[in-house]
Amino acid sequence: VASPRHASENGGLDGAGVRMATRFEDEGKTAVAVFREKQPLGLIAMRDEPRADxxxxxxxxxxxxxxxxxxxxxxxxxxxxxxxxxxxxxxxxxxxxxxxxxxxxxxxxxxxxxxxxxxxxxxxxxxxxxxxxxxxxxxxxxxxxxxxxxxxxxxxIPGKIRLARGAMANIRQNVTIALGLKAVFLVTSVIGVTGLWIAILADTGATVLVTLNALRLLQFNP
Incomplete structure (x- = not known):
């Protein structure tokens, strides 16, 4: 049992067999030559069908x-x-x-x-x-x-790619939310607009917002 090319090179497949193997291959099939002591016994044509989706x-x-x-x-x-x-x-x-x-x-x-x-x-x-x-x-x-x-x-497979892109977008959103709130309340605390406890509560609130935003991925339908 060998490929048509190998069988032909070793005298196990004649010209007609090679042409038939070529025709099978043009149809999208893989041809396998069967021979014994350089005597051709036949050709087997197989094909992997693409999945339905x-x-x-x-x-x-x-x-x-x-x-x-x-x-x-x-x-x-x-x-x-x-x-x-x-x-x-x-x-x-x-x-x-x-x-x-x-x-x-x-x-x-x-x-x-x-x-x-x-x-x-x-x-x-x-x-x-x-x-x-x-x-x-x-x-x-x-x-x-x-x-x-x-x-x-x-x-x-494309579903995995969409999920990965959705997760990366969510991470960027969370980083923006967390750093944005921290920056705002850092500035307002320094200039005396908000007190320390307000800044602490805002930091906790940012953690909650980031967590809730991340939980949206549980509902993601790729």
Missing amino acids: AAEAVAQLKRLGVAPMILTGDNPRTAAAIAGRLGLEFQADLMPEDKLRAIREMSADGGVMMIGDGINDAPALKQASVGVAMGSGTDVALETADAAILRDRVTD
Whole structure:
């Protein structure tokens, strides 16, 4: 059992078999050649179907200003067929070290989130700014990643990004509220407009306001 290219190079697949394998790959399938002692026995065509919500997840990511890309070990024709259906860019024929190099190159331009589920994805998951493993993935991927999509829904990925952005916005609001109130009452206390106890109560009030503002995240619907 081998790839059509390997089988062809070793005399286990003739020209007709190579053409059939190419046709399968153009349809987005991965072709596997079966041969014994250089005698071809057949071709097996397999295809990973995109998840039902993959197209919606890609659309949401693009609306968020994220540029999604497929990094795959599949051959270029198979990758092009799947990427074309989803409107994605792709890099194909990648070994684990190739995925790692691709993540490093993209990281030079900013933060990178890597989503994977296989053993081959583990190095890239570790290298990425944020590594996310699918819940149905291998134990190695789950242990290496920073986070996991437990419900196995691809649309949870843009949801995580929206939640992270919402949390950062909330943090900035809280810092502004806390420092703003402290600055106001520091000045008014120094010039004698408010007393010390008013300033202390205002500081406590700022803590309450910040806490209540942070609790709004519990109602956040990504």
